[in-house]
Every structure is written in structure tokens, then in C-alpha cells.
Amino acid sequence: GAGVSQSPSNKVTEKGKDVELRCDPISGHTALYWYRQSLGQGLEFLIYFQGNSAPDKSGLPSDRFSAERTGGSVSTLTIQRTQQEDSAVYLCASSLGLGSYTFGSGTRLTVV
Amino acid sequence: GIQVEQSPPDLILQEGANSTLRCNFSDSVNNLQWFHQNPWGQLINLFYIPSGTKQNGRLSATTVATERYSLLYISSSQTTDSGVYFCAVSFGNEKLTFGTGTRLTIIP
Numbered sequence: 157g158a159g160v161s162q163s164p165s166n167k168v169t170e171k172g173k174d175v176e177l178r179c180d181p182i183s184g185h186t187a188l189y190w191y192r193q194s195l196g197q198g199l200e201f202l203i204y205f206q207g208n209s210a211p212d213k214s215g216l217p218s219d220r221f222s223a224e225r226t227g228g229s230v231s232t233l234t235i236q237r238t239q240q241e242d243s244a245v246y247l248c249a250s251s252l253g254l255g256s257y258t259f260g261s262g263t264r265l266t267v268v
Numbered sequence: 269g270i271q272v273e274q275s276p277p278d279l280i281l282q283e284g285a286n287s288t289l290r291c292n293f294s295d296s297v298n299n300l301q302w303f304h305q306n307p308w309g310q311l312i313n314l315f316y317i318p319s320g321t322k323q324n325g326r327l328s329a330t331t332v333a334t335e336r337y338s339l340l341y342i343s344s345s346q347t348t349d350s351g352v353y354f355c356a357v358s359f360g361n362e363k364l365t366f367g368t369g370t371r372l373t374i375i376p
Contacts, residue, residue: 187362198354199366212363245309251362254299255316262309 158182160260162248168266169238177233177263181250185258188231189251190223193262194244202246205231238267270295272367274355280373281345289340289370291355299358300331302340305369306351314340314353347374 161180169175181188190202201215205225216222220238225231235242245262271294281287293300302314315322315329317338322329326345331338342349352371356364 189363191366198368199356199364201363201365204361204363206362212361247311249311254318254362255301255313257301257303257313257362257364259303259311259313 160248160250160258162246162260162263164263165261166264166266168268171240171267172237174234174236175238175265177235177246177248177265179231179233179248179250179260181229181231181248182252182258183229185250185252185256186228187251188225189249189257190231190233191247191249192244193247199247202233235265238265240267243267270297270357270359270365272355272357272365274353274367274370276370277368278371278373280375283345283347283374283376285345285374287342287345287372289342289353289355289372291338291340291357291367293336293338293355293357295336295359297333297336297357297359299362299364300338301356301364302329302338303354303356304349304351305354311354342372345372345374347376350374 188205191199204212220236223233247262249259251257273292304312319333326343328341352369354369356366
């Protein structure tokens with residue numbers, strides 16, 4: 157597509173439930189990233205996929221968080237047993253080489 | 269890991285004024301980007317500038333890699349320039365480390 161598409165745009169979930177967030181990157185972009193932005197804060201790196209290489213999961217805050225990227229395209233970020241501190245905007249970006257970062261509009265997750 | 273500091277944290281200006289935003293980073297980088305996050309949360313890539321100077325309309329940026337800082341200049345500011353400006357850096361891969369941003373408010 158023309159841009160990075162994320163869904164849903166908003167998600168309200170009860171504490172303890174699992175959620176799945178989806179990212180559809182720009183066609184042909186080999187790299188895909190997930191970041192998290194808490195209210196009024198900067199962006200916190202979560203996970204990075206580059207081509208067929210093993211993903212860099214060094215930013216995932218706990219084992220409740222996981223992500224996969226199927227067929228080198230669409231990615232899903234899964235949060236199990238959500239907690240209130242997981243509430244944030246989850247941003248996905250894709251790129252094709254340095255400097256071509258393009259962000260999606262994000263998913264605002266609220267855990268109640 | 270690399271530390272990124274931005275200043276000032278907040279800036280309020282009258283429409284038409286000029287501004288300079290600063291980004292300091294703690295280690296060598298081969299990737300530095302400036303982003304604008306508009307009031308609706310969308311992040312827009314402004315510049316890829318690991319070194320040197322670039323200009324795009326009323327915006328320009330300069331990075332002095334040897335001294336580990338970058339500057340973003342906004343001239344003749346407009347209300348649409350309001351939002352948060354982030355500097356982000358990396359070395360060796362594309363995983364960016366973001367600063368905490370400068371919140372710019374342009375008053376009509």
C-alpha cells in the first residue's frame with residue numbers, strides 16, 4: 157500500500173485479556189519495527205524484523221509480549237494477560253534502508 | 269546504549285518567529301533522523317541527516333557528527349508547525365533510539 161497501515165486504531169481491553177495488534181508495512185520495505193509510546197513520552201523500541209534474519213527482540217518488556225512477521229510482510233504484535241501499564245500507543249514503522257522510516261498512525265491500547 | 273538528549277523540552281513562539289531545536293547524542297552514529305509528531309499523533313520523517321546540512325522549505329537541519337549534535341531550524345513558523353519534534357539515532361543497524369522530544373507550540 158501507499159503507507160504503513162495499523163489496525164485497530166483504538167483498542168480497549170480488560171486487564172488479563174490477550175490482544176493482537178496488526179501492522180501492514182509499505183510493499184517492498186524489508187525492515188519492520190514496533191515501538192511503544194506512553195502518554196507524553198518518547199518512543200520505546202520493542203522489536204525489529206529485517207528480511208529473513210532472526211528478529212531483534214531486545215526491547216520487549218516481558219515474556220507477555222511477542223511478535224511475528226509472516227511472509228516478510230504483515231506483522232502481528234501480541235500482548236498476553238494485559239496489564240494496566242501496557243496502556244500506550246503502539247507504533248509500527250517500515251523502511252528500505254537508512255533514512256526511509258515511515259510510521260503508521262498507531263494503535264491506542266487502553267487496558268481497564 | 270546511546271543516549272539522546274533534546275532541548276529545550278518545551279518552546280512557545282509567536283507565529284512568524286524562528287526557532288532552533290537541539291539534539292545531543294552520546295556516541296558515534298551513522299543514522300540520525302528528525303521527526304515531527306503532529307497533534308493527532310502521526311509521525312512524519314523530516315530529515316535523514318547523519319552529517320552535513322539539508323534544507324526543505326522553511327526547515328533545515330545540520331549535524332556535526334564529530335561533536336555529536338544536530339540542530340533543526342524552523343523559520344517563519346506557522347501554527348501547523350506545532351507538535352513534538354523528535355531526534356532519533358542509531359549505529360550499525362536501523363533500530364532507532366529516540367530522544368524525549370521538544371514540544372513546540374506556535375501561537376497565532
